[in-house]
Amino acid sequence: MIINGKIKIGEELGRGSFATVYKSTIVGNYPPLQIGDVVAVKSISTNKFSTPEEREKLENEINLMKKLSHTNIVKLYGVERTSSTYFLVMEYCETxxxxxxxxxxxxxxxxxxxxxxxxxxxxxxxxxxxxxxxxxxxxxxxxxxxxxxxxxxxxxxxxxxxxxxxxxxxxxxxxxxxxxxxxxxxxxxxxxxxxxxxxxxxxxxxxxxxxxxxxxxxxxxxxxxxxxxxxxxxxxxxxxxxxxxxxxxxxxxxxxxxxxxxxxxxxxxxxxxxxSPPKSSLENTSGRKKKFSFSNIITLDKNEGPDKILSLVKESADSIEALFTDCQDIGDSVLFDLLTTMCEFLVDILYECRAIGSCQYEDQIIQQIEGYKDEADELSQTEMEPPSISALKFLFDKGMEYAMTGVKAEQDGNMSFAKFKYQKSLYILCPLVFLIGRDEEIFKVRILYDQLMFRLSIPSPEENLTI
The missing domain is CATH 1.10.510.10 (Transferase(Phosphotransferase) domain 1)
Structure with a gap:
C-alpha cells in the first residue's frame, strides 16, 4: 500500500485499540526526508471513533507533536489523510x-x-x-x-x-x-x-x-x-x-x-x-566499570565474527551456570548478584555482536538472559542478607580453583586434563575481563587470563607452571 504516492506501508510494528503502527519507506517527495528513508507510520481509522472526544484526542496529539522538536521527543514529519484514516508519519525507532x-x-x-x-x-x-x-x-x-x-x-x-x-x-x-x-x-x-x-x-x-x-x-x-x-x-x-x-x-x-x-x-x-555518575556496575562489586571493547578479551576477536564470539560466550555462560548451586550455598544474595552480573555481561556482548552483524546464536543468548532475569526476579521477592562475597570475587576464586587444578594435572604429566581445566577457568574469567575496570583488578585477572592462554598454546607437558 502506498499513501498519496509518497509513503509505502511495510510490516506492522504494533497495534492498539484505535491505531496500528507500520514500518514504512519514503517513495516520493516528502521533505525533509529523502526517498528510501525509513519512518514509522501510525494509522488511525476514524471509523472506530464513537465519541467526539476521541477525534479531539487525535487532533490534540497532532497539534502538540507539530510544535515539538527535541532529541528526546519522537519527531512528527507530517500527517497524511484519506477519507477515513489519518496517517502520522513519524521518526522510526528501530530498537x-x-x-x-x-x-x-x-x-x-x-x-x-x-x-x-x-x-x-x-x-x-x-x-x-x-x-x-x-x-x-x-x-x-x-x-x-x-x-x-x-x-x-x-x-x-x-x-x-x-x-x-x-x-x-x-x-x-x-x-x-x-x-x-x-x-x-x-x-x-x-x-x-x-x-x-x-x-x-x-x-x-x-x-x-x-x-x-x-x-x-x-x-x-x-x-x-x-x-x-x-x-x-x-x-x-x-x-x-x-x-x-x-x-x-x-x-x-x-x-x-x-x-x-x-x-x-x-x-x-x-x-x-x-x-555522581556510576563508576561500578553493581553496588556490591565496587570499582567495576564496563569497557565496550573486545580488546578486553583475547579470545573474542572481532575479526572472527559474531557467531564465533557468541559461541564462545555461550560456553562461558554454560560454565558459570554450572556454578549456581555452589554460589547459592554461600547465600541467595550472592546468587542474585551473579545472575545480574551474567545478564549484564551477556547484554553487553550481544550489543557488540549486533554492531558487527547478525548472529545465529542471538536467540539462545536472549533465552539465557531471560532465564537469569526470571530467577533473579524470584530471588528479589525474598529477604536476603547482604552478600558475603561479590559475584566477581566468586568468579575469580572459582577461576583460580580450576587453574590450580590444571597446574596440578600438568605437573603430573596429564596435559590434556590440564588444558580442559585451563579452558574452564578461561570461560569463568571471561565476564571479569570484560566487565571490571580498576587497574589493579584488571591487571590481576589479566595476568591469570594471559597465563592460561599461554598454557593452552603449549603442545607438550614438559614445563611446570607456577601461578
Missing part, C-alpha cells in the same frame, strides 16, 4: 520501546545504562515543561529507543493524553495507565505537572527492580487501595535490591503520594544522583 527492552533484558540494564536512560527521560520532560506541556501517560510503552548501546537515544512518544498546562493550572480529566498513574488522578482530584514526576518514578523503579510497584494488584481498584495504605510514606526500592543510596533517595522522592511534597522537575534535575 522498539522501553517496555519491550525491559522485558527482554530486565536486570541486564547496567548502572551506567540506567543513569543514561533516567537522564534522557528527564531531558525530554524538561523540554515538555519548557513548552508548558504535561504528558499524562508516561510509561515504558510510550518511550521509544533508537540505536544501540552506548549510542542509544530514548524518545518520548504518544501525546494523545498530553495537554498544555501552565504552572499554576489544575486539570481534572482522568487519563493515563493505572500502574503509572499518579495517585491524584486515581483519586479523581485536580492535578498539575507533578503527575509526570510520579510516572517517571514508577518507570525508574521498574528499571531498577524489573517490575513496577505492587505487581500483585490485579485491578485499578486494588492498586488504589494499596496506595491509600501508604498514607504519607513514599514507595521505596526494596532493600533486597542492589541500588545506590542516591538513586533510592531519588525514587522515594518521586514516588511520594502527596503531590505538594513530591519532587519537582527542577529538584529532579539538581539531585545529587546526577552529580
Amino acid at each position: 522498539g520501546d522501553l517496555h519491550f527492552f525491559l522485558k527482554k533484558f530486565g536486570l541486564g540494564i547496567s548502572p551506567e545504562m540506567l543513569y543514561n536512560f533516567i537522564q534522557q527521560i528527564g531531558n525530554g520532560l524538561q523540554y515538555l515543561k519548557s513548552q508548558e506541556i504535561i504528558h499524562r501517560d508516561l510509561k515504558p510503552q510510550n518511550i521509544m529507543i533508537k540505536g544501540q548501546w552506548p549510542d542509544i537515544t530514548l524518545k518520548l512518544a504518544d501525546f494523545g493524553f498530553a495537554r498544555f498546562l501552565h504552572d499554576n493550572d489544575m486539570a481534572e480529566t482522568i487519563c493515563g495507565s493505572p500502574i503509572y498513574m499518579a495517585p491524584e488522578i486515581q483519586f479523581n482530584s485536580p492535578y498539575t505537572s507533578a503527575v509526570d514526576m510520579w510516572s517517571l518514578g514508577v518507570i525508574i523503579y521498574e528499571m531498577i527492580v524489573s517490575q513496577p510497584p505492587f505487581p500483585n494488584c490485579k485491578s485499578p481498584f486494588e492498586l488504589t487501595n494499596e496506595i491509600k495504605k501508604l498514607g504519607s510514606r513514599p514507595i521505596e526500592v526494596p532493600k533486597s535490591i542492589s541500588c545506590p543510596d542516591l538513586l533510592r533517595d531519588l525514587v522515594s522522592k518521586l514516588l511520594t503520594v502527596d503531590p505538594t511534597r513530591r519532587m519537582t522537575l527542577k529538584e529532579f534535575v539538581e539531585h545529587q544522583y546526577f552529580k
Whole structure:
C-alpha cells in the first residue's frame, strides 16, 4: 500500500485499540526526508471513533507533536489523510520501546545504562515543561529507543493524553495507565505537572527492580487501595535490591503520594544522583566499570565474527551456570548478584555482536538472559542478607580453583586434563575481563587470563607452571 504516492506501508510494528503502527519507506517527495528513508507510520481509522472526544484526542496529539522538536521527543514529519484514516508519519525507532527492552533484558540494564536512560527521560520532560506541556501517560510503552548501546537515544512518544498546562493550572480529566498513574488522578482530584514526576518514578523503579510497584494488584481498584495504605510514606526500592543510596533517595522522592511534597522537575534535575555518575556496575562489586571493547578479551576477536564470539560466550555462560548451586550455598544474595552480573555481561556482548552483524546464536543468548532475569526476579521477592562475597570475587576464586587444578594435572604429566581445566577457568574469567575496570583488578585477572592462554598454546607437558 502506498499513501498519496509518497509513503509505502511495510510490516506492522504494533497495534492498539484505535491505531496500528507500520514500518514504512519514503517513495516520493516528502521533505525533509529523502526517498528510501525509513519512518514509522501510525494509522488511525476514524471509523472506530464513537465519541467526539476521541477525534479531539487525535487532533490534540497532532497539534502538540507539530510544535515539538527535541532529541528526546519522537519527531512528527507530517500527517497524511484519506477519507477515513489519518496517517502520522513519524521518526522510526528501530530498537522498539522501553517496555519491550525491559522485558527482554530486565536486570541486564547496567548502572551506567540506567543513569543514561533516567537522564534522557528527564531531558525530554524538561523540554515538555519548557513548552508548558504535561504528558499524562508516561510509561515504558510510550518511550521509544533508537540505536544501540552506548549510542542509544530514548524518545518520548504518544501525546494523545498530553495537554498544555501552565504552572499554576489544575486539570481534572482522568487519563493515563493505572500502574503509572499518579495517585491524584486515581483519586479523581485536580492535578498539575507533578503527575509526570510520579510516572517517571514508577518507570525508574521498574528499571531498577524489573517490575513496577505492587505487581500483585490485579485491578485499578486494588492498586488504589494499596496506595491509600501508604498514607504519607513514599514507595521505596526494596532493600533486597542492589541500588545506590542516591538513586533510592531519588525514587522515594518521586514516588511520594502527596503531590505538594513530591519532587519537582527542577529538584529532579539538581539531585545529587546526577552529580555522581556510576563508576561500578553493581553496588556490591565496587570499582567495576564496563569497557565496550573486545580488546578486553583475547579470545573474542572481532575479526572472527559474531557467531564465533557468541559461541564462545555461550560456553562461558554454560560454565558459570554450572556454578549456581555452589554460589547459592554461600547465600541467595550472592546468587542474585551473579545472575545480574551474567545478564549484564551477556547484554553487553550481544550489543557488540549486533554492531558487527547478525548472529545465529542471538536467540539462545536472549533465552539465557531471560532465564537469569526470571530467577533473579524470584530471588528479589525474598529477604536476603547482604552478600558475603561479590559475584566477581566468586568468579575469580572459582577461576583460580580450576587453574590450580590444571597446574596440578600438568605437573603430573596429564596435559590434556590440564588444558580442559585451563579452558574452564578461561570461560569463568571471561565476564571479569570484560566487565571490571580498576587497574589493579584488571591487571590481576589479566595476568591469570594471559597465563592460561599461554598454557593452552603449549603442545607438550614438559614445563611446570607456577601461578
